[in-house]
Amino acid sequence: MRLSSRQRALLGFSLLMGLLVVALISYKAYDLGSDFSWETVKNTTDWQSVLLVNVLIGISVTLLILELKWDALRVLLTVVVALLFGYLMTAVFSLDAADDLIRGDFRVQVLSDAPSAVDLSYEQDVTADFDPAAGEARYHFAGSEGDEVTILAYATDAEAGLDVQVSLLDSGGEVLETANEASRRFTRQYSDYLTGETDAVIDGFALPANGTYTILVEPEAGTDPVAAELGVALFSDAAPALDLLYNGPAVGDVFNKENADNPVTEARYTFAGSEGDAITVLAYVLRSNVAADLKVALLDADGNTLVQNSDASREQVETYSAELKSTKDAIIEAFILPADGVYTVYTQPEPLTTGTRLSETFKTTNKAYDAFLLGPLSRLNRWVIWIRDALTLIMLGLAIAIVFRANQFSLGAEGQLYFGALASGVVGLTFGDLPKPILVPVALLSAATAGFLWGLLPGALKAYLGANELVSTLMLNTIAQRFYEMVLTFQLQPPDAGYTASEWIPENGLLPPIIDLNGDTVTVAVYLLIFLVLLTWVLIQRTPIGYEIRMIGANIKFADFGGVNTRRTIMLTMAISGIVAGLAGAHLAMGIHRKLILNISIGLAFEGVVVALLARNNPLVVPFTGLLYAYLRTGSQVMERDTNISAEVVRIIQAVVILLITAEALVTFFRRRRIQRRGTIELDIGDSGDNNGTTGAASGGTLEGAHV
């Protein structure tokens, strides 16, 4: 066979591209990194089979270029444009990505080596050994005007013989109230604390002003100071005047909680300090996965900002590693308080600028798209999932390509897939003890038969009754799905199963794996697929029925006049397509899920439509488009797992692909626009009026003008 120089160039180019793809994918799949060592390749599980599949991917690229020539460029361009559209959509969905920077749980803490200006707060008690030499013990607390406080002073051990008296002093040292008795009522009411009448209680004293107060505990006048354990408890229903204590527990809240009615946007916490105290204020996120960027300020009693900080340094993060999670947290370190008094820690997320918002949006989108576009190659098990899904999609693409070739818009592949899966599953489950070489072909054959029959039905309806195949196949899909669910629920589901699924198909009924990566397998379906692709190509291009199919696709009236038995051919076309779809179902049951599950396919067949359309219904190109589409599908799942973007994005991309790939006049549309803008040629773009909707872009090669 002699080739012209053009053909030679094309062949060379396609082989080169194929090799390039093999090299790239192998490089990623074997995870070679920077060291190209043969050992890494050999250490990979089933490395020969992985290589084989990679070579097959390369061949699919070669076939794409050889079969579609320049049109291949349009296929890729369509996908790129659709991906760009998806990128924009993802960006729109990520517009609120920056909100993560102002959202989340945070905590505030004040640390200091200095003694605390207060040692008690409401609803708290302290115990300490009473020092008879000092003769008194003092405790400090902060209160607001009108707070009604109850103060208990008691010896924890009633036998110790310590009779106490308690006084409340204001910040100036004036005695406001003194008590030395605890009545019966109180000993009963506070029986957890009080032990007898020797203890003292100040009950329900209303504080006269804001400020710090001192509790003074002494032995009752006329009694001896005895060494004993002394307890002081402070109760009040009022809100505590102070939120923070030195080295006390961290306090905090959630900034901008999602779906909250009144989201918290800033927070203030008070603490009491004395002049000269060296304090460290920390504001940090509760968990390291919270992305909020905090800033903190210290305000004095009048509300003036004394010092503020928005980002911690790396060293500070290391020093306070228990609290600070990253440099986005804020810290005020070793600040000397100028005076006694109540201070406020003010914290808020750093305000967002439009720039931050935009850059966060694109950062998130890029991250999502990174996962989307590179995800399937990032790990070998994802590569396996990609190939596995591609096998199903290629089969479905072939099934759809056959019917679309005859210009029949049958979408029955979904129902045929359900019946194929059901048939193969039932055969596998029932005759599990037959030897593998018999059982697997029988199961595949029954799946093919089931698909054939379920395809024959709408075929006959269309061919002999003229029933719209689109409507009938969609209805039959639902019927098939419900029937599958019914059989699964009432016949195959084990009685004690918690969810609707059959038992595992016995080993003998499964397709033998060629790559087994801890249960994720690529099976011999790869060989079956090569056979199917070639068979479909031969069927369409090299057999009488294929010729009839193409004739019907081109012009059904012409085919009818030309002596083609159009009815029989249409029926057979849909039934043959059913065989392939049934086998895809068998692959799902025997190769992927290894049992029958509910929702074994959620609209997979419709994705087959995209695969077939992208391939221009050419069976030799379907492997490439199937791989491409499965790649995007797997990528979208990786994206969904890694980021917050839903995998439906890929289905929207799918819709855009269909619209763009079938829009025959797209290229001329843009050319006309350009010419019109230049104003060089007046073009009449009036109504053509002869546009009869059902003439097919689906038949191959009707997309002239694609590469002009």
Added chain:
Amino acid sequence: MFDQDLLQNVLGGIFSAAFLASILRVTTPILLPSLGALISDRAGVINIGLEGTMLISAFTGVVFSAYAQDWWGAETGKTVGPWLGLVMGLLMGILTALLLAFFHLRLKANLILSGIAINFLGQAGTVAIMYELTGSRGDTQGFLRSLEMPFVQLPDRMNDIPVLSFFFKVLDNQSVMTWIALVMVILVWYFMYRTPTGIHLRAVGENPEAAASVGIRVQRIRYLALTISGCLAGLGGIHMSMGYLQFFQNNMTAGRGFIALATPSLGGGHPVGTGFASGIFGLFYALSIRIGTLQIPSMLTQMLPFVATVLALVIYALQGQLTTRVRQLRAAEGEGFDATFWQAIQRLSVLHMFLAVIALLGIIIAISMLAAPDGFRGSADYSEGDVRWRALAVGAVALALILINLPFMLQVERIGRKAYFSAGAAVLSLWLYLGLLFMLFLETTDLDNLSTPLGFVTGLVAGAAIWLALGGYYLVQKLRQDYRIV
């Protein structure tokens, strides 16, 4: 086979005003897109994207009705919300249809494939945005406080008038969308048959070249037709999410947009016929909800509307073939063509079709019984074997019915020649169906002992009466004259 009491409850429920009301309720989301399909079909640009359009409108309506409460406060929002949802849903429906129209009419994309793309867009787009807004993939319940369209209350006085009270029960407390749908039937009829644009629209559908040659702007008409269809599908979608249910659910239209593609052809391409055809699907939907109380697998009842669609397609296609064949006979016989005789035969032939098609349901039930014996066992103590032989019996009877009716479906002329065989087949089949039905009815009275024979006799008599009324009488007369038989 079934639990008797339950079955009676179900049957009692079926023949009631409440059931008619529920038919009306479930018909609405089929009727509206059906009218859309009708208009686009009659303009020669059938809108396959109805399903996706419905979903988009349904979702838009829910979102805007929920956010209206945030924008105008709970009080005002509750009154404004539904209508804002309606307007925005309609707008999105129109935009979706215009997208389809632009791609098909301007960019010459294949109509069916771009319609499929619109459906993808509707199904995936709504879920993607719902996930963004609520974080849920399933439905918006509990996330969006969406509202529903108001319900129309009829004046209570109607309840006191004897005949009107029945209609009162049917029409009272229906969503305003149901009323809109009924009004739409009339509006669409008026538009298609009484306005110049409507007549142009039908002309474009019949023959675009001819229409263009007399100066009708074909593209413009088709844009209009697709826009209207998107608008009607949008209304249907809004009813789904703001009347039929009060929230949006992933893929909540569940094939109604596709069923709507089948109804115009069943309705003879006429708005009123389409209305009735939608009503039949509504009946099947309502029926599938009603017999859901029986202890048969829910999947089977869910299948019902879809099986009905396929069967309806078959009957419609068979009927079309029949008409063609009779027309051929008329052309062949010329003056001697006996129109009345052939009309009678045509009617009887359709009767046979129906009988055979109903029998197909019997086969489906038999297969289902074999597939799901547990589901059919009910509260009675039937063993699996019992169910199995009952299934085989049902299947065998159904198969026999199909076989005896099949010859008359396929060859019209035979009915003429074998009138008595036709009578036998029809009466026998009808006897079985009606007998079963009467049996069940009489069971509710105290005629327990009589019920079985009485039911069968009533069925036989009614079957014969129906056969004679549909044209059997004329047939027998004719045969007596022409062939001197009997």
